[in-house]
Amino acid sequence: MYWSTILGFSTLVGAVPQFGGGGGLTMLRFGCSQVVIDRLDPLVNPGAIPSPHVHQIVGGNTFNASMTTGDVSAKASCTTCAFSEDFSNYWTANLYFKARNGTYKRVPQGGAAFQFNDNFSTQTAGGILVYYVSAQPGKITAFKPGFRMLVGDAMARSRTGTKLRRQNCYRCYTGPNFGGDNAAPCMDNTLDTEYLPKKQCKGGIRSNILFPTCWDGKNLDTPNHQDHIAYPTSGPADFLSLGGSCPSTHPIRIPQLMYEVVWDTTKFNNPNDWPTDGSQPFYLSTGDNTGYGQHGDYVFGWKDNSLQKAMDTSGCMGAKCSTLKNQAIGNAKACSIKPIVQEDNEGWLTELPGLNMPMMQFVRHLLDSSYVKPFFREYRRDFLQVFHGHPGVQCSELYSWCISTNAFAQVKYTSSEIQLNKSDWTPLDHAARFLVRVLRFSWENDGEWSSGKFDPENDENGEEELEFYQVWAILQYLQAEWEAANVDDWETERLTGTFTEIMTNTL
């Protein structure tokens, strides 16, 4: 974005009455290289390895599946950002191109227009551009250690029923060198859309994500990571929400944070590679190909009061600010984290990583239920002792095995009292025992699987079969969990195929 376009923009000036009074403006605009690409989300899915979708993360090197709610800057030892005191983490969804043959390829990210004499930000590897803007130096309260927030809704697929106005938008560059960048983000009605552009963008696609500017002054975070922040009462501005007054519930003015992601889509612009039905081929890592689900996550991590000082220093502009320290691009690029979730993010992928996660989360929820939990540990232990290297049990195999052996009446599968010698048990025995015990326990306790007994021959409504499949699905999940915990590679294939079909068709 060009500085001249901001200053020259009457709408923005209108939104910032302070401009007229000759007051200073602080606008930090700086690049951050990629620190890692990983399927983690310490805000939305803390501790989950993996989380539901892949992100590109920039900033400090303490990013992890879960992170301290204390002072991030005290734990980090390097950052990929231009200012060496900024150990914050910033992350967004990745973008993928879907080829006609159905495979996906990640679209490379990075590259900022040369502005403010800042050649750090033109040289970042991957990464994004970050803005902190203060219209009123001296009247802005910077974030505190432990502060986190999120903007956007990863599940959104349309813009109906929201009062948000263009807090996420895409710019379709008309040519090389950021062609068409003549207006502030989300302000160009011909090139900016809230959905992913529907035609080829000759110079790539830019995504801008604008955060709210008012804070409740109390909570560093809230369960949905959004309730402690708000837009001004006049609603979000077209562009930077620097004007307007904050609602009484959120009276404290915080810096306007904005992310700018540039995707180099130029390799994917051949119309012959685009879908034949005329749709556009790009998908966010959430599986969203509308683009409405774009979102940004933020964990504050500036050292001491360095951000506050910068926000109070009138005239800080671009990647230069007298109160802040800069680092060399080489140092920034040398800062990186090894991905924790080992999966391919760069090849042609047959599916987007984690696409099955909603189902997995459902199973995880069931796993936590009182009906399953008591038997999970036993099954897991058996699995560890016996199943190593076994290819796994198929649903149909287990189903007919249970019927043919009348498993539901066999003491060895139902009893929790008898000390069993399982040394000659087959994997089917173990699986049958787990399944039978979960179902029986649930029935006896009038639980989720409460239809009474497993009797497929006299199954009037098909419910028993469904219940069987559900427990079987859990079983498959346990196997994958086990493999993930004990083997190097998480074999997602194990969770797909029949498993996915049964889960999605019967639930």
Ligand SMILES: *[C@@H]1O[C@H](CO)[C@@H](O)[C@H](O)[C@H]1NC(C)=O
């Ligand atoms: C992430 O957390 C794990 C488990 O606590 C730890 O082993 C690992 O070193 C951490 N990674 C980073 C980059 O801090």
Ligand SMILES: *[C@@H]1O[C@H](CO)[C@@H](O)[C@H](O)[C@H]1NC(C)=O
């Ligand atoms: C799918 O299409 C892409 C792009 O044309 C190509 O690079 C890739 O090799 C193809 N994959 C398969 C399995 O055909």
Ligand SMILES: *[C@@H]1O[C@H](CO)[C@@H](O)[C@H](O)[C@H]1NC(C)=O
């Ligand atoms: C940085 O930008 C200046 C122009 O402002 C240019 O002369 C110089 O070569 C650039 N340095 C690098 C490393 O690109």
Ligand SMILES: *[C@@H]1O[C@H](CO)[C@@H](O)[C@H](O)[C@H]1NC(C)=O
């Ligand atoms: C379990 O059974 C196997 C053979 O079926 C036998 O060799 C083993 O000694 C038994 N173990 C115990 C603890 O009874």
